[in-house]
Amino acid sequence: MTAPSPNPTVTCHLCGSPDLELSVAYPSFHRVTSDCKAWAPGGGLARCRTCGLVQTTVSPAWSAEADRIYQSYTIYHQSGGTEQRVFDGRGGAGRPRSEQIIDALRQAERLPERGRLLDIGCGNGGFLSAWSRLIPGWTLAGTEFDAKYQREVESIPGFERLHFGEVKDIPGTFDVITLIHVLEHIPSPLGLLQQLRDKLNPGGLLLVEVPDCGQNVFMLLVADHCSHFSPPLLAGVVAASGLQVTQATNTWVTKEVSVVARRIDSPASCAAAGTSAIRLPAAESARVFAGERELARIVERVTPLLGRAQFGLFGTAIAATWLDAQTGGAARFFVDEDLNRTGKTHFGRPILAPQDVPCGAAVFVALPPVLSGPVSQRLRALGRDLEVVVP
Numbered sequence: 001m002t003a004p005s006p007n008p009t010v011t012c013h014l015c016g017s018p019d020l021e022l023s024v025a026y027p028s029f030h031r032v033t034s035d036c037k038a039w040a041p042g043g044g045l046a047r048c049r050t051c052g053l054v055q056t057t058v059s060p061a062w063s064a065e066a067d068r069i070y071q072s073y074t075i076y077h078q079s080g081g082t083e084q085r086v087f088d089g090r091g092g093a094g095r096p097r098s099e100q101i102i103d104a105l106r107q108a109e110r111l112p113e114r115g116r117l118l119d120i121g122c123g124n125g126g127f128l129s130a131w132s133r134l135i136p137g138w139t140l141a142g143t144e145f146d147a148k149y150q151r152e153v154e155s156i157p158g159f160e161r162l163h164f165g166e167v168k169d170i171p172g173t174f175d176v177i178t179l180i181h182v183l184e185h186i187p188s189p190l191g192l193l194q195q196l197r198d199k200l201n202p203g204g205l206l207l208v209e210v211p212d213c214g215q216n217v218f219m220l221l222v223a224d225h226c227s228h229f230s231p232p233l234l235a236g237v238v239a240a241s242g243l244q245v246t247q248a249t250n251t252w253v254t255k256e257v258s259v260v261a262r263r264i265d266s267p268a269s270c271a272a273a274g275t276s277a278i279r280l281p282a283a284e285s286a287r288v289f290a291g292e293r294e295l296a297r298i299v300e301r302v303t304p305l306l307g308r309a310q311f312g313l314f315g316t317a318i319a320a321t322w323l324d325a326q327t328g329g330a331a332r333f334f335v336d337e338d339l340n341r342t343g344k345t346h347f348g349r350p351i352l353a354p355q356d357v358p359c360g361a362a363v364f365v366a367l368p369p370v371l372s373g374p375v376s377q378r379l380r381a382l383g384r385d386l387e388v389v390v391p
């Protein structure tokens, strides 16, 4: 396979540089939408040789694809509209992701009893509801691009107003602003962060939550994500907006990056701001970009299993959806430990609980390494003569 010729009109959407290193393998991969639907191959994965951002190249074609994805977006469609739960690797029902993030934030930073929160891209209000339950003295606001969930969001105790349109037009300032799974979708991430900095009160906090592509290579395949982060890469982008990063971790929620930054207006923070100054850690940037080669290896590992009479994929999220598309729908069944999903179907095929997997079946654990190890141990412990293969 030869590398696609660089498109001179495509530039890095963080720093503007045209010097992009393109992935050779990526155009052959099927993709997945962030609401977990299969999506056709296409698009480009690149690493900016100037600033280090790992990115899906933002072109008019990419923007059109992202618009199509958002027009038919189904929020948390696999769990009937309720918020995704997070798992600690021990199985069971998990807990809402938002509660875990808020608890971790409160342990890391002192939050007052009362304050004003703005949640950018608040969706159906999952994060705002959790905040209202856990810190009820706060006044809450959100933004969205349409009024689809307005009624739901307005019913949250303490909720003040849902805003549409540009961040800079929102009246007032805030003590905390949150961006939960938003920044990776934004083709001008630095511009948004700078606008949010200006909406923070002095000493106010920005919380940014994104997928950790350094821990979970499958997230490189999400068609509507245009920036791919790990803790040091996200910290570098947030710092470039002039905020002071206080936390950059992937320990709050498995497979996710959490960055917290404070507005401290000082000459140093102002001097750090601006696109020409951005230099993300080079070794980390190269490591995250190398995920494209890891994905090619994963396809090689799953290929020998496809001829098996009973072949299944563990998982029903991004990774399993991608591998099923990439292998032409080869899975006879999916396996999940999430009780909200077992008994249902995924692409017309059954989602089995582990104890219901047929004896002697081959199961590929379509999860990043941080989760696939414990899952494979539990599957093997079932004693059903399963061939369990991990990425």
Ligand SMILES: [Zn+2]
Binding pocket: 012, 013, 014, 015, 016, 017, 048, 049, 050, 051, 052, 053
């Ligand atoms: Zn760049």
